[in-house]
Amino acid sequence: MTGKTSENFNKNYLNYVKTQDPPTQHFKNCAAAFGVGGLICCIGQFIRYMLQYAGLSGDELAGATSIVLIFLGCFLTGLGVYDRIGRYAGAGSIVPITGFANSVTSPAIEFKTEGWIYGMAAKMFTVAGAIIVFGVFSGVLVGLIYLFV
Amino acid sequence: MKKGNTIFFENAPCITSFAAICGSKEKEGVLGSFADITLEDDMYEESTFEKAECKMLSTVVSLAMQKGGYTEKDMDVLISGDLLNQIISASFAARDFEFPFLGVYSACSTMSESILLGAALVNAGYIRRAVAATGSHFASAERQYRYPLELGCTRPPQAQWTVTGAGGCVITDEKSGIKVVNGTLGKVCDFGVTDVNNMGAAMAPAAADTIMQHFKDTGTEPSDYDMILTGDLGALGSRILKDLTWEKGYDISENHVDCGEIVYKVIEKEFQGGSGAGCSATVLNSYIFSKMQAGLYKRILFAATGALLSTVSSGQGESIPCISHAVQLEV
Numbered sequence: 001m002t003g004k005t006s007e008n009f010n011k012n013y014l015n016y017v018k019t020q021d022p023p024t025q026h027f028k029n030c031a032a033a034f035g036v037g038g039l040i041c042c043i044g045q046f047i048r049y050m051l052q053y054a055g056l057s058g059d060e061l062a063g064a065t066s067i068v069l070i071f072l073g074c075f076l077t078g079l080g081v082y083d084r085i086g087r088y089a090g091a092g093s094i095v096p097i098t099g100f101a102n103s104v105t106s107p108a109i110e111f112k113t114e115g116w117i118y119g120m121a122a123k124m125f126t127v128a129g130a131i132i133v134f135g136v137f138s139g140v141l142v143g144l145i146y147l148f149v
Numbered sequence: 150m151k152k153g154n155t156i157f158f159e160n161a162p163c164i165t166s167f168a169a170i171c172g173s174k175e176k177e178g179v180l181g182s183f184a185d186i187t188l189e190d191d192m193y194e195e196s197t198f199e200k201a202e203c204k205m206l207s208t209v210v211s212l213a214m215q216k217g218g219y220t221e222k223d224m225d226v227l228i229s230g231d232l233l234n235q236i237i238s239a240s241f242a243a244r245d246f247e248f249p250f251l252g253v254y255s256a257c258s259t260m261s262e263s264i265l266l267g268a269a270l271v272n273a274g275y276i277r278r279a280v281a282a283t284g285s286h287f288a289s290a291e292r293q294y295r296y297p298l299e300l301g302c303t304r305p306p307q308a309q310w311t312v313t314g315a316g317g318c319v320i321t322d323e324k325s326g327i328k329v330v331n332g333t334l335g336k337v338c339d340f341g342v343t344d345v346n347n348m349g350a351a352m353a354p355a356a357a358d359t360i361m362q363h364f365k366d367t368g369t370e371p372s373d374y375d376m377i378l379t380g381d382l383g384a385l386g387s388r389i390l391k392d393l394t395w396e397k398g399y400d401i402s403e404n405h406v407d408c409g410e411i412v413y414k415v416i417e418k419e420f421q422g423g424s425g426a427g428c429s430a431t432v433l434n435s436y437i438f439s440k441m442q443a444g445l446y447k448r449i450l451f452a453a454t455g456a457l458l459s460t461v462s463s464g465q466g467e468s469i470p471c472i473s474h475a476v477q478l479e480v
Contacts, residue, residue, distance in 0.1 A: 010341030017342065017350040020388055022306040022420075029303070077299050086301015093301050102301050110297035113197045127300060 033092030036085065040096045044069055066097055073101030078109065103127040154359075155333045155366035162271035163326040164264075164318045164478070166217030168209045169435035172287065172313025175423075178414040180314070183435035185212055191288065191313050199233065202286035202315075206231065206242035209317040209434075210282050217319050224248045225276035228263040229317075232256065232285050232426050233293060239283070256455030257352075257381050258335070259283040260316065260430040261474040264451075265332035267320040268476070277322050284315025285425035294345075294460060307347040309383045309424035312412055316427070316434030326480075327441050333363040333475040337457065341468045345458065348469070349386020349421055352454040355471035356382060357393035360452050363475050364399060371401045375446040378437065379473075380429035380453030381409035383421030408432035408453075429453040441480050449478045 048065045056064055076082040082102045086093045093099050104124055111123040125132065150157045171180045176187040186208065193201035210227060214220070227246060229239035230253040243250035255262045260283045267279035290311040291298055320329065338358050342351035356379050364370065371377060371394075382390055387407045394401050408429045409422035433451060440446050452475035463469070 013340045013354070014342065016392075017347070017389065020350070020385060020392075021347070022385065024306060077301075080299060083299045083301045087303055089301075090303040099301065102299070106297040106299035106301075109299055110292055113199075127296065 029090050032088055033090045035092065036089035037092030037095060040069075040093065040098055043072075044096070069097050070101040073098030074105045077102045077105040082106075100128060100131060103131065153333075153366035154336070154362050155331050156269060157331045158268055158272040158329055160272045160274075160322065161324075161328040161330060162268040162320050163323055163328050164438070165321050165323055165326040166213050166219075167316070167318035167434040167438045168212035168216055169316040169431045170205050170209050170212075170284075170314055171427075171431050171435075174287070174310075175312055175314055175412060175431065179411055179436055180431055183439055184314070184431060185209075185216075185435070188313070191286070198286050198288035198292070199237065202231065202233070202238045202284060202289050203241045205286070205313075205315040206238050206282055206284045206317075207245045209284065209315045210242065210246065210280050213280060213282070213317040213319050213434075217321075219278065219319060221247045224278050224280055224319075226251055226267070226270065227280045227282070228253055228267050229280075229282045230254045230259040230263065230426070231283055232290050232311075238286075238289075242282075255472050255474065256457055257285075257424060257426050257428065258453040258455035258472055258474050259426045260380070260433060261332075261451055261453040261476050264318070264320065264329060264476050265334070265474055268329040268332060271320055271322050274322075279320045280317055281320060282315065282317025283426040283430045285311055285313070285427035285430075287311045287313045287425075290425055304420065305346045306420055307344070307349065307385060309348060309381065309409060309421045310413070311425035312381075312409075312423040312428040312431060314427040314431035316430030316432075318434055318438070327438060328479045330477045330479050331367060332477070333359050333366060333452075335359040335452075335473040335475070337470045337472050339468050339470040343463070343466065343468045345463045345469070347385070348381070348424060348456050349383040350389055351456055351469040352471040352473070353382055353386045353389035353393060355473040356386075356390050356452055356454045357397075359473040359475050360390075360401070360450065361394060361397055361399055363450060363452070363477070367477070371399050371404065374404055374448050374450050376437075376449045377401050377405045378429075378433070378449055378451045379405070379407045379409075380455075381422070381424040382407045382454060383409045383424065385421050386454075411436075426455075441478065444480065447480055451476050451478055 111119040169184045170186040171184040195201045231238040263281035338355040412423035454473040
């Protein structure tokens, strides 16, 4: 079959496949993401209080809190725990800063076998690269809006 | 002799010995008690997963020869392939052997293709013995096709789990063992599925096409077989396959079995079941062949399916062309 016939035929088939697909469990996924994401934020807040108690304040406090969370994200990735959390929690563990740490650390571990420079270092940002590009881009955009409005 | 897309092997080449090796996760399932070697550690005492995959392939080839009482001198050719770019596992495994190597690739249907090619060469009398082997490894396939292992992302419900394992068999002109009666050459089918997580739906039309072509060419019915075995369609793909064949008047729901569906004990994190070249290779070369030798199954149609995509093609939004080759096995 070629041209129009095959197009219609494929469309029918894809519609049929859709009826057979196991449904994504949106509610369960959202609940898990909410729970775990919230928990990570609570841990972050706890760390913040602790550091504040230790005498930090302002930008130093925010920076130190992020550093501790990033370390925890990398550490749990290295232990092979973070991907298990991620499989269960989805967006809940991807969105916080620990998820970003995971997305940098995991390719670094994975591609270490291809060498330190062309493997680990070069491929470290295969996943996080997109986050950085769009993060910087949206930062510039918001900055411009802020400047003119 | 050829009729339609099916070639008939008048001299009936025989599979005289076979071997399979499987990973730690697969061990929990049906393969555990049938595979020759089960791995405790998926690294298989190597430094990388790719090396482990290569070692598994090399080991099954030696083991299959050893079990049949053959030496390297008895072998005429190794026909093998795998899922990695430039089929490195198969080619690197072939370094270990002193006989010729033919590299083949048709993704997860590599096992049926290599049996078919081996049987054709033996049947024609060009060679006396061939080894057909394939394998795959979860970790190396994940790295090539998806994300790093440790990345915390969710798997969609249509996803399958690449089997860690390898299987191989020796096809000879001797008249004992499991006969390869005929083989149906598959053609590439593409029904426009673009979702790389839904391989079952992409591959089911190819399996349906080849299986129905086989029935037509051989004049057989689904009920003539003890088992119609597909490779790694998974639960969803199997349902679609049954629907597609039923539409055309062939009811295979009674005796259809999918390797991917039976390979894992608990279908939970692997959702639709197993996949990968090693999926059909390990199940066929351990469980199925053992049962055939024991006389439980007399006649099997083995039609493994393969999705012929790459990360480049799917990145560029191409749909997934699929293929399925079938061989009829009898004792």
